[in-house]
Amino acid sequence: MAHGAVVLIAAVGSIATSPPRWHVAATPAAKASSGKGQLVTIEASAGPTVMAGNGSIGRLLRPEGQAGAWTGRADYFVPPSEALTSVGITGTCSGGGSCAKCEPPPTAFVRIVSTVEVEPWVLDASSTPANIDLTAPESRPSFRVVVAATRPPALAVKLAAPMAAGFYVSEMPGNPYVDPKDDPQAATKRYAFSVSWYRDTQAAGPWVGAWTPSVTISGYCKEPGPCVVPASESVTILSIEGPPGSGAASTSPPRGAAPAGSAGP
Amino acid sequence: MGAQGERPSFDLPEYPLLHPVPLFALATLVVNDHVLKQRHPGWVTGKLSDVAGMVFFPLFLLAVIDMGGRLLGRARFRRDRVLLMCAQATAIVFCAVKTWAPATELYEWGLGLLQWPFRALVAILGGGSPGAVGRVALVQDVTDLVAVPFVALALLVGVRRGPPRA
Known part of the structure; x- marks a missing residue:
């Protein structure tokens, strides 16, 4: 009897261990005209989570020119190839796991104040191809791509030829980071990505191929006139670390073999 | 004790969850989550529930x-092995949800789903609508892994030296 009661209390205690979360969202604006970027001004009662993407890969947008605490209002730049996918703030209800309904506090709000189309600049860089071999059914090769950039980059993956494979791209925790060899005051910071491959079990192959990572940074021109990439901006793929035989470095020190970036439209 | 040369075996108490240590851990978890975290948010209360959970959860699973x-009328299984598996599973899942984003997200939605019937019931009894399933909040913090070694306490409580097997 006592044992059953303790098991019941333990079950309820385990279920109620984490507090519920509330969420307030704003409706994202439509995608910009072809070739244009968007400057979205957002007001919120707390630092919002702003996501953008191009359909397959979503990423977190950071506020323009705001590095410290949330001031209540900020601009977010959406690159020309992407659209805003979600804007929201979250918080937790006190009394961890209580049965009361978890409602946002009356002071919580997030709204898109304005969305303006802007002339973008785009700077990209790519690297030499790396090989993947998914012949073994259990193989799930993973690569670490290290990028040096003056602002948060977006990473894309291109296959040299069609393959029966899929992949996940995720930003490593701790981005951006400063390598001990780097100048901590420099505008260029390092960003690490993980690219994990898996075999498409529904297909009959091919299982072997090559892929190329490419990274892009973008911004917008505040002044009217021709929009060119500012000289102070740069993006470079420093290294690709992968399994032996992939053609990528398999040791952790990054290589400096990086093709020069090229300005895009 | 048995004859010389016989290997000592390990047996488990009938109800290891009733041992004072897991009972204290369970009480600590409930009080810390519902009272202390709100009144004294900080490092200590942030870790206390993790430590308490590592102590009592394997014994709860057992x-x-x-x-x-018992309900299925199955023969007794090797409970010491089952307890070891429960402890390992607790530690592995805890490490995953604290360090790996997909596991954190799965935990947040999974626990939100388990909490939902209670919230819906209270809302309906209060004349409101049950509302949608929501996710819970979990802080992803690698330093929370300091709680993992405390899973050994569950093993120490659960496993006691018993009479040798025949």
Whole structure:
């Protein structure tokens, strides 16, 4: 009897261990005209989570020119190839796991104040191809791509030829980071990505191929006139670390073999 | 004790969850989550529930498996091995949800789903709508892994030296 009661209390205690979360969202604006970027001004009662993407890969947008605490209002730049996918703030209800309904506090709000189309600049860089071999059914090769950039980059993956494979791209925790060899005051910071491959079990192959990572940074021109990439901006793929035989470095020190970036439209 | 040369075996108490240590851990978890975290948010209260959970949760899992076994009328299984598996599973899942984003997200939605019937019931009894399933909040913090070694306490409580097997 006592044992059953303790098991019941333990079950309820385990279920109620984490507090519920509330969420307030704003409706994202439509995608910009072809070739244009968007400057979205957002007001919120707390630092919002702003996501953008191009359909397959979503990423977190950071506020323009705001590095410290949330001031209540900020601009977010959406690159020309992407659209805003979600804007929201979250918080937790006190009394961890209580049965009361978890409602946002009356002071919580997030709204898109304005969305303006802007002339973008785009700077990209790519690297030499790396090989993947998914012949073994259990193989799930993973690569670490290290990028040096003056602002948060977006990473894309291109296959040299069609393959029966899929992949996940995720930003490593701790981005951006400063390598001990780097100048901590420099505008260029390092960003690490993980690219994990898996075999498409529904297909009959091919299982072997090559892929190329490419990274892009973008911004917008505040002044009217021709929009060119500012000289102070740069993006470079420093290294690709992968399994032996992939053609990528398999040791952790990054290589400096990086093709020069090229300005895009 | 048995004859010389016989290997000592390890047996488990009938109800290890009733040992003072897991009972204290369970009380600590409930009080810390519902009172202390709100009144004294900080490092200590942030870790206390993790430590308490590592102590009592493997024994709770064992108790659930025991009850299931009794209900199904199954023969007694090697409970020491089951407890070891429960401890390993607790530690592995805890490490995953604290360090790996997909596991954190799965935990947040999974626990939100388990909490939903209670919230819906209270809302309906209060004349409101049950509302949608929401996710819970979990802080992803690698330093929370300091709680993992405390899973050994569950093993120490659960496993006691018993009479040698025949």
